[in-house]
Amino acid sequence: MTRVILITGISTGFGRQTAHCLSEQGHSVYGTVRKDCETSGRVNVLKMDLTDIESIKKAVANVVEKEGRIDILINNAGMHTGGPIETTSPENIRLQMDTNFIGMVYLTNSVLPIMRKQGGGMIINISSIGGLIGLPFQAFYSASKFAVEGFSEALRMEVRDFNIKVVVVNPGDFHTNNSANRRNFLAPAGPYQKQFEKSLSIIEKDESGGWDPEILAGRIAKIVECRNPGQRYVIASFEQRLAVILKRILPGRWFMRILASHY
Numbered sequence: 001m002t003r004v005i006l007i008t009g010i011s012t013g014f015g016r017q018t019a020h021c022l023s024e025q026g027h028s029v030y031g032t033v034r035k036d037c038e039t040s041g042r043v044n045v046l047k048m049d050l051t052d053i054e055s056i057k058k059a060v061a062n063v064v065e066k067e068g069r070i071d072i073l074i075n076n077a078g079m080h081t082g083g084p085i086e087t088t089s090p091e092n093i094r095l096q097m098d099t100n101f102i103g104m105v106y107l108t109n110s111v112l113p114i115m116r117k118q119g120g121g122m123i124i125n126i127s128s129i130g131g132l133i134g135l136p137f138q139a140f141y142s143a144s145k146f147a148v149e150g151f152s153e154a155l156r157m158e159v160r161d162f163n164i165k166v167v168v169v170n171p172g173d174f175h176t177n178n179s180a181n182r183r184n185f186l187a188p189a190g191p192y193q194k195q196f197e198k199s200l201s202i203i204e205k206d207e208s209g210g211w212d213p214e215i216l217a218g219r220i221a222k223i224v225e226c227r228n229p230g231q232r233y234v235i236a237s238f239e240q241r242l243a244v245i246l247k248r249i250l251p252g253r254w255f256m257r258i259l260a261s262h263y
Contacts, residue, residue, distance in 0.1 A: 003224065004067045006060070008032045008050065008107065009077025010043065013176035014126065017217035018076065019043045025221060030063045032077065050077055050103025051095070060110045072224055073111045074124045075104045078144075080178050082203075083187025084196060085139045092185050093140050100144035105151065112159065120163030124223060125152050129172045129236055132244050136263050137192075137199045156231065167229050169220065170244075172236025173210030199263045211237070 005022055009015040010031030019031040023042035032048035044066075048059040063070055078100045081092045108123060115121030130138060131145025149168065156166040189196040216235055223229050234241050247255050 003071040005072045007074035015076045017213040021217040076126045080182040081185040082182045084192040088187040096140040101147040122165045170234045172240035173206045
C-alpha cells in the first residue's frame with residue numbers, strides 16, 4: 001500500500017537513507033532540508049527549519065495541497081551539542097532543545113489535525129539510546145531526547161481514540177556525521193578538560209565503529225509496513241541493548257558506576 005510520508009532531516013545520515021529506502025518501496029515521500037543538498041530523484045524535497053514555525057506550517061501545507069493527506073510523520077531531524085553542562089552556552093542549549101524537541105512538537109501539532117480528519121496515521125519519533133540513558137558531556141542532547149520520550153508517551157494516550165499510532169525508535173551508535181556536527185557545537189572544557197577529552201574520544205570511537213544507517217532505514221521501512229507496530233524499537237548493538245535493560249533492573253548507583261567506567 002502506497003503511503004504519503006513526511007520525514008524531517010534528509011540531507012544526511014538516517015534521514016537520507018530512510019527517505020531513499022521508503023521512496024524505492026513506492027511510497028510518496030516528502031523530505032525536509034534546511035539547505036539545498038543532493039537527494040534521491042524519487043524524494044520530494046521541502047525547505048523547512050524546525051526553529052521556524054512558519055516554515056513548518058508551510059511545509060505541511062505543501063504536502064497536503066499536493067497529496068490531500070499525510071499518512072506517516074517521521075520526526076528524524078536533530079542536532080548534537082557536546083561539552084560540560086557548566087560551560088555550555090545558553091545559545092547552544094536553546095538551539096539543542098528547539099531543534100530536537102520544540103520544533104518536533106510544532107511539526108507534530110501541525111500534522112495531528114490532518115491525521116484526525118483522515119481517520120488515522122502513524123507518528124515515528126526518532127529518539128536515541130541517549131534518551132533512555134543520560135550520557136556524560138552530552139547532557140543537553142540527552143535532555144532533548146528524554147523530552148521526546150515523555151512527549152511520545154503522553155501523545156500516544158491522547159491520540160489513541162483517533163487511530164493514530166505513536167512509535168519511538170531508539171538508535172544506538174551509527175556511523176553518521178554526528179561526530180563532525182557535534183564538533184561545531186562543543187562547549188569549552190574548562191576545569192573538565194581531562195575527563196572531557198577522554199570521554200569525547202570514546203564517544204567518537206563508538207560512533208565511527210557504529211552500524212551503517214542503511215540498517216536503521218530498513219527497520220523503519222518495516223515499521224511503516226506494520227499494521228500494529230510496537231511502541232518502541234531499540235535498534236542497537238547487544239551491549240547497548242543490555243545497558244538499557246541493566247538501567248531498568250540495577251540500583252541507580254550500580255548502573256552509574258558501570259556507565260562511568262566506559263566513559
